[in-house]
Amino acid sequence: MKKDNKKKSRELPSDSPIVMLKSIPRFRKRWFNVFFTVIVILIATTAMLLVYGLAFMLYRTGAIPALSFPHFSLILLVFAISTVVIIAIIAFLWGRIPLSPLNRLIDAMHRLSLGDYSVRLRDSRIHIFNELNHSFNKMAEELGNTEMLSSDFVNNFSHEFKTPITSIKGFAGLLRRPDISEEQKLEYASIIESESERLASMATDVLDLTRLEKLNAPSDVRKLNLSEQVRTCVLLLENKIEGKHMDLRADFDEYYVNGSDELLRRVWINILDNAVKYAPEGASLDVSVSQSSDVCLVSVRNSGSFIPEEERDRIFAKFYQTDRSHASTGCGLGLPIVKRIVALHRGAIKVESSVEEGTTFNVYLPVT
Numbered sequence: 238m239k240k241d242n243k244k245k246s247r248e249l250p251s252d253s254p255i256v257m258l259k260s261i262p263r264f265r266k267r268w269f270n271v272f273f274t275v276i277v278i279l280i281a282t283t284a285m286l287l288v289y290g291l292a293f294m295l296y297r298t299g300a301i302p303a304l305s306f307p308h309f310s311l312i313l314l315v316f317a318i319s320t321v322v323i324i325a326i327i328a329f330l331w332g333r334i335p336l337s338p339l340n341r342l343i344d345a346m347h348r349l350s351l352g353d354y355s356v357r358l359r360d361s362r363i364h365i366f367n368e369l370n371h372s373f374n375k376m377a378e379e380l381g382n383t384e385m386l387s388s389d390f391v392n393n394f395s396h397e398f399k400t401p402i403t404s405i406k407g408f409a410g411l412l413r414r415p416d417i418s419e420e421q422k423l424e425y426a427s428i429i430e431s432e433s434e435r436l437a438s439m440a441t442d443v444l445d446l447t448r449l450e451k452l453n454a455p456s457d458v459r460k461l462n463l464s465e466q467v468r469t470c471v472l473l474l475e476n477k478i479e480g481k482h483m484d485l486r487a488d489f490d491e492y493y494v495n496g497s498d499e500l501l502r503r504v505w506i507n508i509l510d511n512a513v514k515y516a517p518e519g520a521s522l523d524v525s526v527s528q529s530s531d532v533c534l535v536s537v538r539n540s541g542s543f544i545p546e547e548e549r550d551r552i553f554a555k556f557y558q559t560d561r562s563h564a565s566t567g568c569g570l571g572l573p574i575v576k577r578i579v580a581l582h583r584g585a586i587k588v589e590s591s592v593e594e595g596t597t598f599n600v601y602l603p604v605t
Contacts, residue, residue, distance in 0.1 A: 281324040338366035345373060354381030398439065401432040408432075442570040449577045455497035463533055463602070464491045464526045466498070470505040471524060477513045478522060483539075487524040492533050494602050500578045507571045508537050508598050517541040520595070531604045540595035549588045 338361045348356045354377055358370035408425040411417065417425075471478075471487055478485055512522055516539040523538040544552065553576045579586045583603050590596040 278324070281320065338370070342366075342369060342373060345377075349377055349380070354378075398436065401436045401439075404432045405429050405436075439570070442574065446570055446574050446577065449574060449581065452581060455500055455581055457497050457499065458495055459498070460493055460495055461498055461501065462491060463494045463501075463535070464489055466502060467505050467524060467526055467535060470502060470509055473506065474509050474513060477510070481513060481516065482519050483513065483516060484519070484521040485524070486521065489524075489526040492526050492528050494533050494582075494604055496582050496602065497578075500581070504575050504578050504600065505535070505537075507575050508600070511571065512537050512539040512542075512596075512598070515539070515542045515596075528604065533602045533604055535600045535602070536597055538595055538597040542590075542596045543592050544588065544590040544596055546590075549590065552588070553586075 338358075341358060345356045345358055356377055357374050361367045361370055408428050412422060412425050412429075467489075468487065471485070509522075509524070516522065520539055520541040523536070525534075525536045527534050527536075553572050576586055579600055579602070585601045587599045587601075588596065589599065
């Protein structure tokens, strides 16, 4: 009895999506072969009828007098039926064997439409189907990555927004208590204000990133003194740099690029702010601007910090933070915004990191 129960528990209901996923493609495959064979038979029969009609007309005009028409008609009829049967057999085999890659593609597309992004097609001996399979596999992989990124974005978005909202709700509830002092009220109100600013900042970053992703090119492009722009951004963060007693080295010549002043300033402030934020007390901060051929390079290096190799590409993902505890300020949208702005300027950004040298962000911008 136990064995019977186990077998029953493993059986899936007939309306299960998995059962439907397995059964529908096979059903469609059989009908595809039958439909293909019927079409070929109809075409062959039509052709034979035309040949038979043409022979009859030739007989009537006396062009084929060698055989009596009943005798000739019987031979032609046997030939026509034999031809149709042979063509039908060939068509059925053709639909099952050479067109089987097309059947597999139809099955895979059906599975993909039901959300199975892991489906892949194996290589085919027919060149055209092989190219088609490679294109399908690439499409399925991209769709799977997009689905994963979309899911991660929603999860991280919900988590990051839920934290300050929960904090605001909790401290707002504490303010309603009659037994708290004025000092505690001021402290709780200050926390609510800080969390509100954090929430507003995250909402602004999400909107900015969405706007930048839809933008094809900056609208306010002009010739900029890149060196002066970087120096200004360093001065804006002077208090944070001095607060960590960092050794600042920023000595470079004048270089110019074409770009958006507003957007590029955001790049330097974000990179410099991260360099200060994640550097230990008393670390060094090296900022340099140089030019090689037709490319300007802005480098920001802080000593003492290290990003593992497996995380260097992920830091540009939305809401990703190397600080898993989320103890530091920020929501993980700064570097995705930086990467998008650099891409809009036809540039590139790379990260180098080692335990001995620290972490360096290199931004490459075309001069023209």
